[in-house]
Amino acid sequence: MTTPFLPFTRPSLDEATIQGVVEVLRSGWLATGPNVAQLESALSDYVGGRPVKVMTSATAALEIALLAAGIGPGDEVITPAMSFVATANVIARVGARPVFVDVDLDTRNIDLDAVERAITPATMALMPVHFAGLPVDMERLYGIADGHGLRVIEDAAHAIGSGLPGRRIGSQGDLVCFSFHPNKNMTTLEGGALVADDPAELRAIDLHRFHGLDRNADGTMEVSLPGGKANLTDVAARVGLGQLPLLDGFNDRRRELAGRYFDLLAGESRLRLPARGDASHSWHMFAPLLDLSQLKIDRAGFIALMKAQGIGVGVHYPAIHLFSHYRKLGYAEGDFPNAERIGRETVTLPLFPAMQDNDVDRVCDVLCRILAENAR
Numbered sequence: 001m002t003t004p005f006l007p008f009t010r011p012s013l014d015e016a017t018i019q020g021v022v023e024v025l026r027s028g029w030l031a032t033g034p035n036v037a038q039l040e041s042a043l044s045d046y047v048g049g050r051p052v053k054v055m056t057s058a059t060a061a062l063e064i065a066l067l068a069a070g071i072g073p074g075d076e077v078i079t080p081a082m083s084f085v086a087t088a089n090v091i092a093r094v095g096a097r098p099v100f101v102d103v104d105l106d107t108r109n110i111d112l113d114a115v116e117r118a119i120t121p122a123t124m125a126l127m128p129v130h131f132a133g134l135p136v137d138m139e140r141l142y143g144i145a146d147g148h149g150l151r152v153i154e155d156a157a158h159a160i161g162s163g164l165p166g167r168r169i170g171s172q173g174d175l176v177c178f179s180f181h182p183n184k185n186m187t188t189l190e191g192g193a194l195v196a197d198d199p200a201e202l203r204a205i206d207l208h209r210f211h212g213l214d215r216n217a218d219g220t221m222e223v224s225l226p227g228g229k230a231n232l233t234d235v236a237a238r239v240g241l242g243q244l245p246l247l248d249g250f251n252d253r254r255r256e257l258a259g260r261y262f263d264l265l266a267g268e269s270r271l272r273l274p275a276r277g278d279a280s281h282s283w284h285m286f287a288p289l290l291d292l293s294q295l296k297i298d299r300a301g302f303i304a305l306m307k308a309q310g311i312g313v314g315v316h317y318p319a320i321h322l323f324s325h326y327r328k329l330g331y332a333e334g335d336f337p338n339a340e341r342i343g344r345e346t347v348t349l350p351l352f353p354a355m356q357d358n359d360v361d362r363v364c365d366v367l368c369r370i371l372a373e374n375a376r
């Protein structure tokens with residue numbers, strides 16, 4: 001019997017959710033409708049009662065958050081050089097300048113000392129990422145933002161369910177964006193959400209999300225800004241309604257599996273393990289760094305050897321400032337050493353709620369054997 005391939009992530013959809021989706025498909029109402037309203041209300045409860053708007057992706061949520069906050073040409077937004085590229089792309093897309101700063105090597109979170117040094121009179125907002133689900137130091141982050149009159153747009157794509165009880169990510173702070181892509185801790189197929197408080201901004205979010213359209217009391221229409229189209233379908237929302245009650249259980253299981261990785265990999269000197277965090281960590285992914293100086297193979301070679309043994313390994317992420325678009329803005333190799341080192345050495349090991357303990361054991365066995373066999 002061959003062992004089935006173990007991907008680095010896989011969504012968990014239960015049968016009740018699949019049946020619920022079938023019912024929506026048969027209902028005759030597929031676009032935005034009652035399931036979207038119900039998901040927004042359930043997510044709002046989940047983040048302590050703050051208003052939540054769902055949309056087609058976190059990328060759309062981040063872009064709309066910037067637009068709703070009035071950020072555009074001439075403005076600077078400070079953001080980490082290590083993240084998924086969407087974080088920086090949305091800043092560029094609204095015409096503002098992404099100002100990169102380095103991250104901590106082990107937490108992978110934005111370096112808040114570097115944030116303070118990067119603030120200029122043009123800075124309008126901070127866009128941190130709760131990397132892999134480990135919350136950024138919120139007190140210090142908001143201390144800096146408040147001290148300089150800056151907005152905060154949290155890229156919480158990895159962080160639905162992160163945070164200690166009563167202090168969940170999204171339940172406090174400024175604009176907060178979640179992702180429900182299938183790789184994230186809960187899914188709506190594709191999808192995202194934006195948490196906001198200000199009534200004028202909530203209205204702007206609605207307009208940007210759906211063509212800028214308003215309906216007047218007499219049934220006629222009005223368009224006050226050229227909105228886009230990012231509304232979620234009821235089919236997708238039904239998936240989210242099935243996922244949300246399972247989320248805390250998913251994240252508990254992620255923490256257990258991550259704990260097992262720490263136990264089994266503690267003695268592996270060719271790996272640098274990520275910061276362990278505490279119960280606030282939702283372990284969106286487990287991504288150690290490979291010490292390539294101790295190995296005869298490169299990262300691609302390591303990934304290929306793992307794959308040949310039936311184990312999927314991801315790369316999250318290349319440093320953003322080294323992509324050609326961002327080099328054109330003046331960034332270069334050497335600007336952010338930690339982001340660059342993570343970009344070169346990071347490997348994402350399998351971690352998802354349906355994994356068994358012995359899946360972690362197998363990953364660690366195979367990985368340690370490959371590292372030993374290819375030691376320099």
Ligand SMILES: *Cc1c(COP(=O)(O)O)cnc(C)c1O
Nearest residue numbers: 057058059084086157179181192
């Ligand atoms: C996945 C991800 C996004 C984008 O999420 P989508 O829902 O796919 O648009 C943004 N930022 C980070 C850090 C992500 O990992």
